[in-house]
Amino acid sequence: MPDHQPLAGAPCWIDLTSSDPEQVKPFYSGLFGWAADSNEDPQYGGYAIFSKDGKPIAGLGPQQEGNPYGNVWTIYLKSGDAAATADTAAATGGQVLMPAMQVGPQGTMAILADPAGAVIGVWQPDQHQGFSLVDEPGAPVWFETLSRSYTDALPFYEKVFGWSYTPIGDTDEFRYSQAMIGKQMVAGVMDADGFLPEGAPSFWQFYVGVDDLDAALAKVTELGGRILRPAEDTPFGKLAAVADPLGAAFQIAMIAES
Template identity: 45%
Template sequence: MTSDPAKAKEFYTALFGWTYETGDVEKYGGYTMAFKDGKSVAGLMQSDQNDAGYPDMWSTYLRVEDIDATVAAATAAGGVTYLAPMDVPEQGKMAMLGDPGGASVGVWEFGGHTGFQAHAVSGAANWHELWTKDYPAALKFYQDVFGWKTSVMSDTPEFKYSTLGEGPDATAGIMDATGDLPEQAPSNWLVYFQVDDADGAVATALSLGATVIQAAEDTPFGRLAGLTDPTGAMFKIMQPPAQ
């Protein structure tokens, strides 16, 4: 969701090499699909300018088989519905939920649109991560509502982290961010985009009006950095470790 689609498209084209296709305004509200090397990688949508204070942000969407049953299960598990299930003509059904920790997450029931076509390649998402202020409740919510089989990666007082799947097959993470998020900041999902050169990507992003919120650093999972784009949407980049 972006307050300035033109600026967002210019930024992500220069940073990731994206191209775009914009849907029919009357049917899809001008929703724009982003592509890398001809494969879909993300979507961009004009935020509602009448919704004062709604931040520019990236959202993670989880695939579900029955969106109505998922929303009902989420409500029963302590979640809230921000956007009730709605049909997207010829594409599928979508909804937005809030988990018990307050993080928003999208859900998508397949129609003609079946999600991103590229993953874990340069310019595409390669990891999704929930920073939550209620780690036990978040874990139980995603297990109960989405059937996640989670694996504990770390369970120390300093660092609690579980993954969806295990080891190299893991596809998302849940982190206890109680001590990391400011009091006024809500729990949130973060999207990581893969790059070939993290330091070069940071330099490019800065030249385009981005802000660094986490300086590039080496980790066992690659070289990571956190950024906000020129209108404030937060994301991370990841340069995989050398093979």
């Protein structure tokens, strides 16, 4: 399979900020077969790249002093100009949590919050293009935001990242739009205000594919992780939510046989 090339405005990278990267490396390696290679250059602060079959999948970095947000995954959307994207976000009801910052020769990043408060990263690639493997076991298969302000989130991502939408549910029980860039479906936006626990913020989440969900869940607990939501059959396939040994949450999804 050729390397995946994310479109501008689409998810292009995921990374984990961990309070103890060395503790969680064996978890992800054991669960998904990811190999972790750390960059020894001090400008990257111990940042490691997870890869599968020699292709980059995700990043892993240590929690920085003074940063209260540890053991959390961040999703990045691709931009041709991270600074301009941040400016547009600020003018469209979002917040710039971290202004555009060059990461050596790899690219430029920024961290935003959308009008509903969900945190999303921006990546302007240079040498590092993002993940190059998707829609396979051990690789990302889907991205979505669970939003407390659905009607504000939709125009925000449309203006800032060029999304259009295909609604697949518009009732109080299930309100969800699939985000499109041209004819390619890239992410989802869910109206979650009616079911998120009181005080829980809007957030982004992603799914990693597996070929046997029950076996993957058994492996999660064997490797010291936790099952947050057991396997369930949904109209979108068999899904579950889990956390690594330090509490970083993500989703797993069984990939249907082609």
